[in-house]
Each structure stands twice: as structure tokens, then as C-alpha cells.
Amino acid sequence: MSVTSTLAQALGDLDEAAVKSLVEGALSAKQDPLEIVQELQDGMEIVGKKFEADEYFLSELIFAAEIFKQANAPLGESLQKAVKETLGTIVLGTVKNDIHDFGKDIVGMVLTSNGIKVVDLGVNVEHQAFVDAIREHKPQLVGFSCLLTTVFEDMKDAVAAIEAAGVRDQVKVMIGGGPVDQSVADYVGADAYCLNAQVAVETAKKYLRGN
Numbered sequence: 001m002s003v004t005s006t007l008a009q010a011l012g013d014l015d016e017a018a019v020k021s022l023v024e025g026a027l028s029a030k031q032d033p034l035e036i037v038q039e040l041q042d043g044m045e046i047v048g049k050k051f052e053a054d055e056y057f058l059s060e061l062i063f064a065a066e067i068f069k070q071a072n073a074p075l076g077e078s079l080q081k082a083v084k085e086t087l088g089t090i091v092l093g094t095v096k097n098d099i100h101d102f103g104k105d106i107v108g109m110v111l112t113s114n115g116i117k118v119v120d121l122g123v124n125v126e127h128q129a130f131v132d133a134i135r136e137h138k139p140q141l142v143g144f145s146c147l148l149t150t151v152f153e154d155m156k157d158a159v160a161a162i163e164a165a166g167v168r169d170q171v172k173v174m175i176g177g178g179p180v181d182q183s184v185a186d187y188v189g190a191d192a193y194c195l196n197a198q199v200a201v202e203t204a205k206k207y208l209r210g211n
């Protein structure tokens with residue numbers, strides 16, 4: 001078993017000390033920080049499944065979130081490379097009625113380290129706030145993060161608000177988050193669905209370079 005899959009399991013088991021030392025070990029072994037992020041994401045997947053199976057409750061979810069946050073702190077530093085050019089701008093936020101922000105923060109961090117300016121609107125973002133930010137910052141991209149199936153409708157409404165404001169053709173809308181897939185992107189009227197931060201970077205660069 002690789003160090004990183006052990007890492008996913010350690011997070012799934014809420015073994016705070018093991019997660020900390022495995023991340024430190026992986027970083028000093030010069031493992032790609034994005035791979036480590038992916039393993040932590042897999043660990044959160046295990047936590048989510050245990051929550052669904054009533055093995056974990058909200059307190060465990062909160063504890064897992066705390067471990068995840070601490071584990072990610074040194075990764076952010078490793079991801080910050082010398083950015084030579086700014087490729088473009090993305091307005092990013094977690095949609096209305098949703099307060100999950102780890103996925104959004106990771107995507108924002110990885111996009112920033114790849115030369116894309118990130119305007120982070122935070123969580124539980126009103127539809128109109130996306131519209132206002134498009135007018136103010138003139139981004140080429142808008143990103144919605146969504147972790148709750150109950151907020152698909154909010155994403156759809158946010159896209160509709162952007163459309164109604166007459167600025168839909170100025171931006172590409174990218175969406176991501178645990179329960180999101182291509183069919184959700186089609187349903188809400190987004191341009192692209194991104195499985196993870198790596199795909200987010202590839203997709204953003206494709207749009208910004210126009211190929």
C-alpha cells in the first residue's frame with residue numbers, strides 16, 4: 001500500500017497524528033502536493049460514507065474537517081510557485097445555501113499557483129453577488145463549488161441570474177464539488193464540470209488560451 005493511500009485511510013479513521021506525520025513524510029519525500037490533496041479528498045470520501053452509514057455523526061464530520069484543514073496548510077505553501085504570467089481571472093464561490101469551502105479553497109489555491117487570478121466570493125454566495133463580481137472584475141471564468149445535492153437548483157438559478165443580467169456570454173461557467181457530474185453541469189447550464197483541482201486547471205487554461 002502506498003504512503004498516500006494509507007493517508008486516505010488515516011483521515012477516514014480520524015487518526016489526526018497519523019495524518020500529520022504522513023503528510024510531512026510525503027512532502028519531505030517530494031511527493032506532488034496535488035497527489036497528496038487527492039488522497040486527502042479520498043479520505044474525506046471515506047468519512048462521508050461512514051457518515052451516510054450512521055457510523056459517524058456531525059461531530060466526526062467536524063473533526064474530519066479540522067484534520068483536513070490542518071493537513072492542507074503546508075500543502076498550500078508547496079503549491080505556491082513563482083507565477084510569471086497572469087493568464088486571466090476567475091470569480092469563484094460556493095453557491096447559495098452551501099457552506100462547504102475546502103474544495104473551493106483548494107481549487108482557488110491551485111488556480112492561483114498556475115497564474116490565474118482568483119476573486120474568491122466565499123461561501124453561501126447570493127446569485128446577484130456573482131453578477132456584481134462579473135461586472136466589477138470582468139473575469140473570463142466563473143466557478144461554482146457545490147457539495148449538496150439540495151443546491152443544484154441554486155446553481156441553476158445563479159446561471160439564470162448571470163444570463164438575465166446579460167453577461168453570460170462574457171464568461172465560461174465551471175462547476176465542481178462532490179455530488180456534481182456532467183449531467184448536473186448540463187442541468188444547471190454550466191460550460192464545464194471539473195472532477196478535481198487538476199482538471200480545473202486544465203479546463204481553465206483551455207478556455208483562457210482559447211483552444
Ligand code: B12
Binds near residue numbers: 051194
Ligand atoms: C467536511 C464536510 C463538512 C464540513 C465542511 C467544512 C468546510 N469548511 O468545508 C462540515 C462539518 C461543516 C459539513 C457540514 C454539512 N454537511 Co458536509 N461534508 C463534509 C465531507 C465529509 C467532506 C467534503 C470535503 O471537504 N471534501 C474534500 C474536498 C477537497 O473535496 P471537494 O469539495 O469534492 O473538492 C474537489 C472537487 O470536487 C473539485 N471542486 C470542488 N469545488 C469546485 C469548484 C470548481 C469551480 C471546480 C472547477 C472544481 C471544484 O476540486 C476539489 C479539489 O480536488 C462530505 C463528504 C464527501 N465525501 O464529500 C460531507 C457532505 C458533503 N456533507 C453533507 C451534509 C448533509 C452536510 C450538512 C447538511 C450536515 C448537517 N446535517 O448539518 C452540513 C451542510 C450545511 C450547509 N448548508 O452547507 C453531505 C451532503 C449530502 C447531499 N446529498 O447533499 C455529505 C456528502 C456527507 C454525506 N455523505 O452525507 N460538512
